[in-house]
Amino acid sequence: MSEPAVLEPGTVEVHGKIYMPDAKGNLVPVDTIKPADQLEDETVRKVMGYAKALSAQISRFKQHTFNDLGAYEAILAQEYGTSKGGAKGNKTFTTFDGLMKVQVQVQDNIDFGPQLQHAKELIDECLMEWSADSRPEIRAIVTRAFNTDKAGQINRAEIFMLLRLDIEDERWCRAMEAIRDAMRVIGSKTYVRCYERDRHDAEWRPVTIDLARA
Secondary structure: OOOOOOOOOOOEEEOOEEEEEOOOOOEEEHHHOOHHHHHHHHHHHHHHHHHHHHHHHHHHHHHHHHHHHHHHHHHHHHHHOOOOOOOOOOEEEEOOOOOEEEEEEEEEEEEEOOHHHHHHHHHHHHHHHOOOOOOHHHHHHHHHHHOOOOOOOOOHHHHHHHHHOOOOOHHHHHHHHHHHHHEEEEEEEEEEEEEEOOOOOOOOEEOOOOHHHO
16 A cells, blocks of 8 residues: 655645645645746745744743743842842843843833823924924924824834923923823833853843844
8 A cells, every 4th residue: 555645835635636725725736836936935934944943942942031030039039038130120140250141121111191192282382482493403303203103103212302301491391291191101021131242341242032133
């Protein structure tokens, strides 16, 4: 009895004939598909196989990292009653020789409530009364801050830049207070970053895990 044929990934057998589903779900006989299209399909499947394996490995690395650091901190707490990091959970762990470090950073996801619209109205009042040719850099920041992107989100970085401006106008100060009141932390994300250096006076080099920066 002959062994059943081993099908290539992405192919199906129907009544003894080999097909490949196209983008619309139609079954197309393999012998009618251009060799270039078959080669492209094979190449993409090969790359995806490596990518999925690497993604799973990175997920395991992240989990192991948090487990290892958590175990270390549990020992600190048990032995010395102390813990690493500040109030927001940001922490740095270093080797004894000072040449490697692991940083854990917690980044808040901030959104803005309805007070932001009130702040915008106060800022507009200030800009209307200031002479047209004065403080053009502030006008540029305001324009960038309140222009929404394709997802309908305001520019948070520019909003925070407004808060750093030293302007004594009473309405401007009230606008900045409204921006602060509008801030809402709607979640947070924890990042792990690893660094190394060859000498104590050398710059830290990140150990790249991001594929786009490799």
